[in-house]
Amino acid sequence: MHLQVPLTLDADAHTAGRMLADPVYVRAKVAASGGEVLHVDVTPGEEGAFTVTTRRALPTDLIPAQARAFIGDRLEVRQAEAWEAPGADGGRRGTVAVEIAGAPVRLTGTVALVPGEGSSRVVYDGDLKANVPLFGAMVEEAAAKAVRSALEAEEAVAREYLRTGDS
Numbered sequence: 457m458h459l460q461v462p463l464t465l466d467a468d469a470h471t472a473g474r475m476l477a478d479p480v481y482v483r484a485k486v487a488a489s490g491g492e493v494l495h496v497d498v499t500p501g502e503e504g505a506f507t508v509t510t511r512r513a514l515p516t517d518l519i520p521a522q523a524r525a526f527i528g529d530r531l532e533v534r535q536a537e538a539w540e541a542p543g544a545d546g547g548r549r550g551t552v553a554v555e556i557a558g559a560p561v562r563l564t565g566t567v568a569l570v571p572g573e574g575s576s577r578v579v580y581d582g583d584l585k586a587n588v589p590l591f592g593a594m595v596e597e598a599a600a601k602a603v604r605s606a607l608e609a610e611e612a613v614a615r616e617y618l619r620t621g622d623s
Contacts, residue, residue, distance in 0.1 A: 459581075459604070461603075462579045465578065465615075475614065481617050482498060482510065484613045485614070488609040489609050491512040491533070505541045509534070509536045511535075514533055532557040533554060534557060537552045538551050546569070551567070561585070562585055565583060584596055
């Protein structure tokens, strides 16, 4: 299942890039997804590139009851974003991977920070696959809903982070 989620940020791309690499912001966006924060790591790279890895525990109440037997009562979601160095305008590209430990569900794709006039956008674009016999489409739909919800929570956290001047 293809999934694209654009997030609008009220900041130029340079400021947004610094925010995306700030562990305080990363921890807040993971917590906003409604789960328990298990791990947050931001690793700087060369020329402004960076990698963000997170792990969170989420309840399975968004997963249909028929599919919970494959997953259990708690999901451990691992996410990795590898951001390239920024361009002169602050824009950058990267890759994203999200997997659910113990469940055959994975999202892989790209992420981009797109400069605009007085604002910028982060666009997640990827493919979500669930290798679950009989219930694959149902699990993909539920997982897509959970991923979209988590990313939309990220947009609200970014708005608050930028509003309060934590940048």
